[in-house]
Amino acid sequence: MKRSSSTFNLAPAKSEENSSIGLDRKQPQKMKPVDRESLQQQSYQALRDALMKGRFMPGDTVSLRNLAQELGTSPMPVREAVQHLMAEGALVLRPNRTFAVPDMTxxxxxxxxxxxxxxxxxxxxxxxxxxxxxxxxxxxxxxxxxxxxxxxxxxxxxxxxxxxxxxxxxxxxxxxxxxxxxxxxxxxxxxxxxxxxxxxxxxxxxxxxxxxxxxxxxxxxxxxxxxxxxxxxxxxxxxxxxxxxxxxxxxxx
CATH class of the missing domain: 1.20.120.530 (GntR ligand-binding domain-like)
Structure with missing residues (x-):
């Protein structure tokens, strides 16, 4: 889930001097911005999979900050993923405004x-x-x-x-x-x-x-x-x- 730390050199490459040919200097193709919906979906799938595999116990509190750090993203897509999981009954919002795994009966x-x-x-x-x-x-x-x-x-x-x-x-x-x-x-x-x-x-x-x-x-x-x-x-x-x-x-x- 963490994005690679590799860097890309986006500066135009230097063309060799060739006055007789006059080589065109083409700009490299720009990368597309990261889709916010993709981050939300990836966060949702990762949390969904973790819940199904028993990564959390019933009653565990879920920290948006800790989850975002673990997933290598910002808290916003994690919050949206958590809200989606709440709608499915997989997480609940407690009175103190924290998210938690529901207790079972x-x-x-x-x-x-x-x-x-x-x-x-x-x-x-x-x-x-x-x-x-x-x-x-x-x-x-x-x-x-x-x-x-x-x-x-x-x-x-x-x-x-x-x-x-x-x-x-x-x-x-x-x-x-x-x-x-x-x-x-x-x-x-x-x-x-x-x-x-x-x-x-x-x-x-x-x-x-x-x-x-x-x-x-x-x-x-x-x-x-x-x-x-x-x-x-x-x-x-x-x-x-x-x-x-x-x-x-x-x-x-």
Whole structure:
């Protein structure tokens, strides 16, 4: 996201003396000014992706100044991106005029779970017959990276790879509208994914139990290899149910 520090020499190049030919001195083509809307869109996409990947926790305060510094831009496009995310319910404005990731309740999580099971299961089933060799290879790669992350307790890497696994699968369906809706659901649930790997209950879970977080992904890959879309749908639904149930149990009653 940060712009390159390379500089460009915009001064006209010196032409060699040649009175017989009389070379024309052409001005170099000017660069187009940076589009403000492009900066806003890039900031929005970066923040959206961070929320879906669990970069923030529920209740975290979002500093426009810090975000702008991290993204290498001014606060203005970040503010516009944050306002867009507020409209999607991914961020809220608190009484003290600060922006924050919404807190979650068991009721909200239960509703998100139901929506995810219905929508993501059906999109996964549609994607099954359409997954090509490059996508399947990527899914196997991500599965291996998730297992490695769990083995060393790298929760952030696990969450990043988990999000990539699911959306590599969903985008193979070609159902762009459905995928956009799923992304909106993940905007809401992404911060709560941190509860899978942190907190008292997660600390009590041993490595064998943690490894089970990828068992349904293994079943999904087997279903793809067997050409069984129904089994693929079931594997993804069970993956969602397992994860969401654990998160809900971590929430205070």
């Amino acid at each position: 068991r009721e909200i999580l239960a509703e998100l779970k139901q929506l995810r099971v219905i929508l993501e299961g059906s999109v996964a089933q549609a994607a099954g017959p359409l997954i090509g060799a490059p996508e399947l290879s990527r899914l196997y790669e991500l599965q291996g990276q998730m297992r490695a992350a769990l083995a060393i307790g790298d929760s952030k890497r696990y969450l990043v790879n988990n999000q990539d696994f699911h959306f590599t699968l969903y985008r193979s369906s070609g159902m762009s509208i459905a995928v956009n809706i799923i992304e909106t659901l993940w905007l809401r649930i992404g911060p709560s994914f941190n509860l899978l790997m942190s907190g008292d209950r997660a600390a009590d879970r041993d490595k064998k139990q943690a490894a089970s977080l990828t068992d349904h992904h293994e079943a999904a890959l087997a279903a793809i290899a067997a050409g069984n879309p129904s089994a693929l749908r079931s594997a993804i639904e069970q993956d969602i149910i397992q994860g969401m149930d654990f998160i809900i149990e971590c929430m205070p009653a």
